[in-house]
Amino acid sequence: MSTNVILFVTIAVVLSGIVIFSYILGRRKQGIENWYVGGRSLPLVVQIGTQFATVMGGATIVGLVGNAYTDGWSTLTYGVLTMIGFLPFLLMARWLRNSEFETMPDIIRKVYGKNPALSVLTILCTLIVPFGWMITQLVGFGKIFATITGVDAPVMVTIFAVISLAFVLPAGMTSVAWTDFIFGCAMVVGSVIAFFIAMDLGGGFQTIMETTPGEISDFPDGLTAVGMGTIVFWIFGVMPGNLTNQQLYQRIYSADNARNATISVGVTALLFAVATFWSSTIGLTVRALNPALDNPENATGWFLAQTPDWFLVMFAVFIVATIMSTLSSAVQSVVVTMTKDIYTNYINPGIDEKKLVSVSRYVSVAVLAAAVTLAIFYPQALGWIVASFAYSVSALLVPILGGFLLKDKNILDHRAGIASILAGILGSAISHAAGSDLYVMYGLFGSLIGLVVMVLFNKSAKEN
Numbered sequence: 001m002s003t004n005v006i007l008f009v010t011i012a013v014v015l016s017g018i019v020i021f022s023y024i025l026g027r028r029k030q031g032i033e034n035w036y037v038g039g040r041s042l043p044l045v046v047q048i049g050t051q052f053a054t055v056m057g058g059a060t061i062v063g064l065v066g067n068a069y070t071d072g073w074s075t076l077t078y079g080v081l082t083m084i085g086f087l088p089f090l091l092m093a094r095w096l097r098n099s100e101f102e103t104m105p106d107i108i109r110k111v112y113g114k115n116p117a118l119s120v121l122t123i124l125c126t127l128i129v130p131f132g133w134m135i136t137q138l139v140g141f142g143k144i145f146a147t148i149t150g151v152d153a154p155v156m157v158t159i160f161a162v163i164s165l166a167f168v169l170p171a172g173m174t175s176v177a178w179t180d181f182i183f184g185c186a187m188v189v190g191s192v193i194a195f196f197i198a199m200d201l202g203g204g205f206q207t208i209m210e211t212t213p214g215e216i217s218d219f220p221d222g223l224t225a226v227g228m229g230t231i232v233f234w235i236f237g238v239m240p241g242n243l244t245n246q247q248l249y250q251r252i253y254s255a256d257n258a259r260n261a262t263i264s265v266g267v268t269a270l271l272f273a274v275a276t277f278w279s280s281t282i283g284l285t286v287r288a289l290n291p292a293l294d295n296p297e298n299a300t301g302w303f304l305a306q307t308p309d310w311f312l313v314m315f316a317v318f319i320v321a322t323i324m325s326t327l328s329s330a331v332q333s334v335v336v337t338m339t340k341d342i343y344t345n346y347i348n349p350g351i352d353e354k355k356l357v358s359v360s361r362y363v364s365v366a367v368l369a370a371a372v373t374l375a376i377f378y379p380q381a382l383g384w385i386v387a388s389f390a391y392s393v394s395a396l397l398v399p400i401l402g403g404f405l406l407k408d409k410n411i412l413d414h415r416a417g418i419a420s421i422l423a424g425i426l427g428s429a430i431s432h433a434a435g436s437d438l439y440v441m442y443g444l445f446g447s448l449i450g451l452v453v454m455v456l457f458n459k460s461a462k463e464n
Helices: 003-028 032-040 044-055 058-071 074-085 087-098 104-112 116-149 153-168 173-202 205-211 228-238 246-253 258-289 296-305 309-347 353-377 381-406 414-433 439-463
Strands: none
Touching: 003 173, 003 309, 032 173, 032 246, 044 173, 044 246, 044 258, 044 309, 058 074, 058 116, 058 258, 058 296, 074 087, 074 228, 074 258, 087 246, 087 258, 087 381, 104 116, 104 246, 104 309, 104 381, 104 414, 116 153, 116 246, 116 296, 116 309, 116 353, 116 381, 116 414, 153 309, 153 353, 173 205, 173 258, 173 309, 205 258, 228 381, 228 439, 246 258, 246 309, 258 296, 296 309, 309 353, 381 414, 381 439, 414 439
16 A cells, blocks of 8 residues: 555544544534634633644744755744744733633724724734635645645645635634644644654754754854844744734633633743744754755655655644644634624624524635635745734734733724824835835834824823
């Protein structure tokens, strides 16, 4: 029996078991609150599992390994900066969990008041990151499995997308979170074994470091091998990126209590930093073994092709688990925003709960079809995640953090929110069009100026 047949059969068996589990869970956990925020009852271990599975995925397994292949320990810098970006969540988690939010636009409405123009801007900006993540996961899966199996990437992307619906449709967040937990456990086991196999293939850690170019593998010089310009971009665009990622907010909302929500954020941040150390070592190992890859994002697939068949099959299941969890999380996040913040609020406010769940399922199919199309025609894993973070951060970071800090000062209104979001988008878009690699920095400055100007205006008007 060929390796491909064994691979597909094994994946089919594992996924079938998880699909059955999701279906049973969906039968037991019905209702829109389970679809949106997991019934606000996820225990701590499930919170950690679903958050970790969400921030992993195609970008980590494909994009960051490819980045390490080219720029070595710079990938670890990416991970540490991302970890630092989680810190504000530790301060905000209690307020977020106890405020009964369901989406990110709920935060803006709570702080800045209800206004149609502000809602539209917030909704559009909220959709950027999870939709970008959907495309990233599809691209990552297509590249890896096209390399392993020889099947065209567009075919693999389409098959994968269809399978992922089975994890979203039964119960939304509830089924996604629990399957994430299972997948997260598989990730840990698979990545540990992969690390030791990589060390064996490369002749040990020291040999790998000596075989790769010193400018990317020496420590600490390799931490900045990607260039300070890119690192500055990461500081402004990637480090705070998760603070505008609705998927993580929903997991905080879904926690069984505020204390566990806070703990899970801290643990997830540490786990992600460890995961990027893994990406770095795999990328450097492939660079040592094969320094002539045409596309760095094929490094993970090439690595797997060098491993024993039993591990290739096992690790392929790990990859499916990792990417599947992130994809299903992103789909669910996009669908919640579209059904709650658009359909329920503006199109059909009187829809009953059962019909709303059905609408959510139809929307899931539609948004995933759109993501598949973009993934096939624009297949760049890390590029999608970085770009989506950059524009989302430019628009929403200042309104969210500024709103949290000033929420009790009575100086914020819808005009402040609109000014901050628009100034962030314009600052980022204009500088990007002008050719600046640091366009997200200009977007953040613009957003901050927009918020400050309106806060001062409101404060002056209040005093007068």
